[in-house]
Amino acid sequence: MIRDVLLQPYQLKHLTLKNRIMTTSHEPAYPEDGMPKERYRAYHEIRAKAGVAMTMTAGSATVSRDSPPVFNNILAYKDEVVRWMADLTDACHAHGCAVMIQLTHLGRRTGWNKGDWLPSVSSSHYREPAHRAFAKKMEDHDIERIVSDYADAAERMKAAGLDGIELQAYGHLIDQFWSPLTNTMDAPYGGSLDNRLRFGFMVLDAIRDRVGTDFILGVRYTADEVEKGGITEEDGLEIARRLRDSGQVDFLNVIRGRIHTDPAMTDVIPVQGMKSAPHLDFAGRVRAEIGMPTFHASRIPDVATARHSVASGLLDMVGMTRAHMADPMIVSKIQAGREDDIRPCVGATYCLDRIYQAGEALCIHNPATGRELSMPHVITAAKSRRRAVIVGAGPGGLEAARVAAERGHDVTVLEAASEPGGQVRLAAQSRRRAEMIGIIDWRMAQCAARDVRFQFNTFADAGDLKAFSPDIVVIATGGLPETTILETGNDLAVSAWDILSGDVHPGENVLIYDDAGGHPALMAAEIIAESGSRVEIMTRDRSFAPEIMGMNLVPYMRALQKTGALFTVTRTLKSLVRSGNQLEAAIGTDYSDLVEKRMYDQVIVNQGTLPLDDLYFELKPLSRNLGAVDHDALVANSGDMFPLVNPKADFDLYRIGDAVSSRNIHAAVYDALRLGLRW
Template sequence: MSNDPLLQPYQLKHLTLKNRIMITSHEPAYPEDGMPKDRYRAYHVERAKAGVALTMTAGSASVSRDSPPVFNNVLAWKDEVVGWMSKLAQECHDEGCAVMIQLTHLGRRTRWDKGDWLPVISPGYEREPAHRAFPKKMEDWDIARVIEDYAEAAERMQTAGLDGIELEAYGHLMDQFWSPLTNDLDAPYGGDLDNRLRFGFDVLRAIRKRCGEEFIVGVRYTGDECLPGGTGREEGLAISQKLKDSGLVDFLNVVRGHIDTDPGLTDLIPIQGMAGAPHLDFAGEIRAATNFPTFHAAKIPDVATARHAIASGKLDMVGMTRAHMADPHLVRKLTQGREDDIRPCVGANYCLDRIYQGGMALCLHNPSTGREIEMPHAIAKAEAPKRVTIVGAGPAGMEAARVAAERGHAVTVFEAADQPGGQIRLTALQERRREMSSIIAWRFEQCEKRGVSFRFNAFADEADVLDTAPDEVIIATGGLPHTEVLTGGNDLVVSAWDILSGDVKPGQNVLVYDDAGDHAGLQAADVISATGARVEIVTPDRAFAPEVMAMNLVPYMRALQTRDTTFTVTWRLRSVSRDGNQLRAVLGSDYGDVTRERQVDQIVVNHGTRPLDELYFALKPLSRNLGEVDYEALSTGAVQSVERNPGGGFRLFRIGDAVAARNTHAAIYDALRIARDL
């Protein structure tokens, strides 16, 4: 048996968990018609096969019809969920992995215009800022029916063969009863702490009555809301002890903070640039005070931190949820002594941010996550090795090189710079986003292990590529900033890249025109404002930086709002002209024939990139496929087989921003889809 603390078994009641690593409850938004069907099951089974001890499914599985999903949640109030959950549980059990599910009523954390258009309910009238719905204050019959809904949902999960459930009590209905900020009821369900907890304990008693004493039941709850007037640390410790003493609960899953606002959510589930494992010590305090099984997850992305959490006795089970989105085979690699092969979570939070905008969870740099069926994580060896030449060592080129090399091909990569990285090198120059560099560093290490030949400081031309006698050529040259968007004065502006690279010194009174809405515009504004400069961010959109998404926006706002920074939406930069030693910017509007002017000393334009595609078009007539891609095959995971020029010497593909300006995930996904079947 291994001496690694993470690989020791843990006894939870009658259930033996084979190690100390778990995937905490989360909703990847993969359900179909509210059911955890094939995509959902494949996602969990992949991680079960790799050795995780416990996977918790369905963050926020809804127990009631008037808790409509806003994150494409599992509908645990429907009887048909039993069959789907049973199939998922059985397949995970076959791999020695325990399965639980999180049940909840969202309360005010949803919207009335979802599902059946029923009123949102809560023990008070205050709306949640994030979802904006003003709730109906619950009546006695609401309380009675929701308690029964919880019990029925738990019984469905027991019937499905799950090992247990957990109830969510942070930000959702149960915690809305617990917190004095959201509970306006009179006794017996409002007032002092015992009355506020009554609803939760009534739910637990109803579940025990339905499911018996052996069924494992836990609670994921906040031990400190970190809000004035809310549930504080001392009251949280009291709640923890009361949960233990009740005899109704088998484990505590501790979080700290609140999720009713984007900043609160981001503090509770930190992203890149924020402190690692910020609530671990707090969870350890609760475990020490209660001497009760304690689970926890919050930015524990690496094995070293997880090992410390267990070895120090702070936790009994450590959650590595986003880490398993980045690398579902984390536990297998750990047990095989291959920690350095684990694909790192970089905290980009593409997964969660997509959920909160209505999409399904995707990992920024593992495009197989959520696509386990059509895009498996395992890369098969090719029947016959080929010579693959790749031009460009950004995220797209590096992924293409990694996958092609794993297929067994001989891979050569040309890169004009002196090191790999592409646009990520610019991104990672900012300390807060330094973790992004791991996207490249991991791939470079994997490529070196597989013998990929890198030629840096090589601005490859047609002859360079042909000299490698390639069978397959992949152009991943990326793009360059496009700033010629004005009716006049294009020569007077600089790009966001100019600022981020340090090629252009920030001005003192700067207009940042952001018509792409991605990280580059806000990063440039952040860099400029940090010098003490005055910055105005102007966008023609009705909201600024729409591509950055909610949780990633939080660190930017915390920095920019402390400085001389303003945001101006719905205005488009039309032209720029010189005005003495200043610049005159003319703003127009898509909404009407109006203009405004600004006088500044620097104008920064963020308008995406245009492809660097000269080499592609030079090689195109020499290729067998003339650069053509079968989109049907690309979309379904089938093999590319286009042959338009049988006399050509190689097949030619281009990927990432060499095609069109998109994002890192799109670039890597392009590369995986093309390279996995070469």
């Protein structure tokens, strides 16, 4: 019998890792008051319980007061962190999972106007574009203090019982010294490679002196900045040799690229539509030439790629970090021979982008991630079997069907279209976003395994539902585009959906008025631009597409900028009138009474969706709960969530997702999960 290479143990110094799968350092922004408290512990513990060999916490924990978090990072410079990290470590160790933490000083990659309002510091005065702070060029006493801060933080982590630490040396302060692009210091800290490396090696020496030789110490570093004037491949390999020869470093975690702008970071951490594992072979080259234990993570979303990375000798430990946000049970499913059951990471990168948008990482289609204290990753059966009818087979409806079936209920799904998917299927028609269909395919497979019945091409009415004698009815009918937002001329506009579906062909001179700020407008713009037409994207907001954060915006900009697409902000589309074969648009602004006229041959309006809720309101007076949900009980996940106000009725009624209001995929599946747990 050939044992799966991913399940073979790995010896890292004195530490035996039980398999080859790890989650690399990342910050889901769950700390409270800068501490990794219960929510943070539960997030890592579920992955440990499911079998991951090592979990790396923080991305990154900050070691100094003048390195305030750019989002909700762990404050490793506070003594109280020891207690909380010890709780997390003990919880993971109980499941045989090693625990490390990534420590850093952000340098210029932060702001001065937060935390204690101390100046940002770096090896130059250069501003980082992403975080916009002009840094103070460091003095000798800054260097001495920060080196000591690193050692103090490392000592705290050893006291908390962690197995080791990793230093962040890409984009942050250590790398800012190492890179010629960000180091303008004089000798002995600037100029030659020897001088530029000096600060980082002072940190390594100070840490090792403090924690001893029996504590694991690694470095996650960029071995090639892929930018003229920066760290080259040859430089990166030389840095690795020096790290190895120093005797202070136990492993390398290899990165390729820079993270100083959104496009640069997206090349380091690719999103959907970009190549999977783009830097894997490069990491393998570092391992082959240096011979040190080598870790790596960069869009390794599936078990096959992970297995290849270890079997081919490219890596010793493979990081599947976003994949574990989609499904923390990956290792246990591999062990059980259930790889087909793994919930796929579809590369949407809602997890990372949401940190900057709303201050916490969430998976686009696993609503239990980050909510481990209230939402289960494994659903248990209900006490009694009930009949459930779900109307709509979009992501919310399919999640409702999956959850109800796992609860042991008899489930039927009615769908008006010929295929499942709803708006997700529309989005997946884009080559770049084709992976989104994994959200649907996984749920269809889960439903098939639990004998959920589907009736497609079925536009259900109240009579259809009564024929099933249901105990539970879920309205997940979604919505249709809202286009009636103009003062006059609404009938002359088309929706972004019309372009995405191919029902309407692009014009030659097209205006997209985007008053929602999500993906549909920019997806339509890509189609129009690729057809060779001129496209202008207009919004009343002060920035376009505000619902699309930096990493997901990058592919759109790369596609649209090369076609000459025009972006217009702080303007409102007020009305349309036909003028021959053209459309005359009245363009106003919220800032004044200014109105001007412009001519287009096609105008697209994107204003979210309006709920398809006729069936819900038809059924509402016939239901036991009259469609009501107790919000206090819903949020607390306890108590009587569904009030009985019509006891003569036969079924409870719920509506979810865009059938309630125009939101997103995560909202729809979260609606379905937390309601379904109480059925």
